[in-house]
Amino acid sequence: MTTALRLAVTADMPRIAALMQTSVRTLFPRFYSADQTASAARYLAEPDPALIEDGTYFVHEADGEIVACGGWSRRGRLHAGTEGDADDDRLLDPATEPARIRAMFVRGDRTRRGLGRAVLAASEQAARRRGYAALTLMATLPGVPLYAAYGFAEVDRVAVALPDGVVLDCAEMAMALGPARPGAPIGLV
Numbered sequence: 001m002t003t004a005l006r007l008a009v010t011a012d013m014p015r016i017a018a019l020m021q022t023s024v025r026t027l028f029p030r031f032y033s034a035d036q037t038a039s040a041a042r043y044l045a046e047p048d049p050a051l052i053e054d055g056t057y058f059v060h061e062a063d064g065e066i067v068a069c070g071g072w073s074r075r076g077r078l079h080a081g082t083e084g085d086a087d088d089d090r091l092l093d094p095a096t097e098p099a100r101i102r103a104m105f106v107r108g109d110r111t112r113r114g115l116g117r118a119v120l121a122a123s124e125q126a127a128r129r130r131g132y133a134a135l136t137l138m139a140t141l142p143g144v145p146l147y148a149a150y151g152f153a154e155v156d157r158v159a160v161a162l163p164d165g166v167v168l169d170c171a172e173m174a175m176a177l178g179p180a181r182p183g184a185p186i187g188l189v
Contacts (some may be wrong), residue, residue, distance in 0.1 A: 003067060005118050008057040013047045015066045016059065019105055020045035026108030031141035032168065039166035040140070050075065050089070051102060058122055060115045068115035070104030072123035074130060077102075078138050098134035098174060099127035104143055116146045128177050139171045151175050 008016065024045045028037040050073070051057035057071035076090040078100055092099065101123055106116050127135060138158065139147050148154070152173040160170045 003060045003062040003115060005058055005060050005122060007055055008052045008059045008069065008071075010049070010052055012059055012066065013049070013052070016047045016069050017045065019066050019069060019107060020047065020103075022107055023105040027106075027111070027142040028140070036166055036168055039162045039164055040168060042164070043162045044140070045105070048077075048103060050077075056123070056126065057103070058119050060110075060118065062110075067110045068106040068119060070116065070119040070123070071102055072127050072135070073100040073102045074127075074132075075100070078136070092132075094131035094133070097132075098136040099123075099130070099132040101135055101137035101147075104137075104146075116143075117150060120146075120150050124177060132177060134174060134176050136172070136174045139173050141169060141171070144171050144173070147171075147173050 021041055024037065024041045028040055032040065048057075051071050054073065054075070056073055058069065059066045060068035074092050074094070076092060101120065104116055104119060124135065135152070136155075137147065137152065138160065139152075144154070152175040155172045155174050158170050158172050160168045162168065
């Protein structure tokens with residue numbers, strides 16, 4: 001089945017939210033308890049309109065369905081699921097700060113097919129064009145293997161407390177941006 005990668009638009013938000021819910025409820029139970037999965041579905045599986053408005057969020061479509069999503073950000077917010085911080089909307093300085101990889105979700109039956117890797121490649125290329133020399137992210141445990149295989153290194157293990165007090169073990173990961181990767185999608189952003 002062929003998929004198409006494109007920039008997300010505001011009209012995609014309900015379908016993105018549905019994908020996020022499905023992804024969390026399918027993939028998280030392999031790594032987290034039922035309480036952690038339920039809390040993540042409530043607090044992490046919600047589209048961030050700023051990513052779409054900034055033109056930094058991608059979706060993969062197959063047969064009219066969104067089957068993967070994710071992107072990058074040039075703003076201070078590192079991840080969803082915590083109370084807003086005054087620094088969240090601050091524009092990052094590409095000369096001194098890494099861009100953020102944000103809100104990566106893949107439908108459970110579509111994992112390990114290169115969709116997440118394609119979103120990362122598009123995000124990396126776009127961030128590089130904006131002058132960023134590095135990427136950082138906060139990975140939930142289901143995403144760690146993808147990010148490590150892509151070239152991210154684990155910086156630290158972090159306990160992320162969600163608004164209801166449930167704590168998720170996560171991994172802060174980072175990657176320097178070297179020369180452009182062969183085969184990276186061209187012209188998406």
